Amino acid sequence: xxxxxxxxxxxxxxxxxxxxxxxxxxxxxxxxxxxxxxxxxxxxxxxxxxxxxxxxxxxxxxxxxxxxxxxxxxxxxxxxxxxxxxxxxxxxxxxxxxxxxxxxxxxxxxxxxxxxxxxxxxxxxxxxxxxxxxxxxxxxxxxxxxxxxxxxxxxxxxxxxxxxxxxxxxxxxxxxxxxxxxxx
Numbered sequence: 001x002x003x004x005x006x007x008x009x010x011x012x013x014x015x016x017x018x019x020x021x022x023x024x025x026x027x028x029x030x031x032x033x034x035x036x037x038x039x040x041x042x043x044x045x046x047x048x049x050x051x052x053x054x055x056x057x058x059x060x061x062x063x064x065x066x067x068x069x070x071x072x073x074x075x076x077x078x079x080x081x082x083x084x085x086x087x088x089x090x091x092x093x094x095x096x097x098x099x100x101x102x103x104x105x106x107x108x109x110x111x112x113x114x115x116x117x118x119x120x121x122x123x124x125x126x127x128x129x130x131x132x133x134x135x136x137x138x139x140x141x142x143x144x145x146x147x148x149x150x151x152x153x154x155x156x157x158x159x160x161x162x163x164x165x166x167x168x169x170x171x172x173x174x175x176x177x178x179x180x181x182x183x184x
Contacts, residue, residue, distance in 0.1 A: 023143035
């Protein structure tokens with residue numbers, strides 16, 4: 001994996017192309033991956049065989065984004081870090097059986113603490129403030145799992161990677177083929 005160095009430093013095109021498959025880790029028997037849309041990071045089930053709820057691929061959101069105050073929320077540089085702020089019952093980074101502990105201790109490393117923390121409004125109640133630790137994402141952008149912007153399907157390593165349309169929007173091969181048929 002490529003340590004990106006300074007948090008908030010976008011990956012170069014060369015680093016972005018280095019990983020050609022989805023980077024995953026195992027939680028119990030489930031395959032997990034990271035996903036990103038703009039500045040928001042998600043922990044996602046990497047395969048449909050281990051879903052807790054049918055059709056629910058997102059395990060949890062890792063951060064809360066204020067679209068108005070976050071300078072990385074719209075078009076701009078790739079975001080390579082997030083402030084861990086999720087349901088407090090799910091975010092215990094010291095519980096060896098928890099998803100976040102497994103994410104932090106995955107081998108090879110997927111994320112690491114930067115040592116910085118800040119206060120944010122709690123995702124649990126939207127009123128109280130909580131300490132949020134910053135985590136740097138160590139895998140290249142190309143290693144994140146993608147979702148088709150049109151049909152909402154998730155990619156996997158077997159059926160190939162989704163094509164980027166624009167910024168953080170991707171489409172699967174089925175949508176790409178049908179859009180070419182319609183435009184001809």
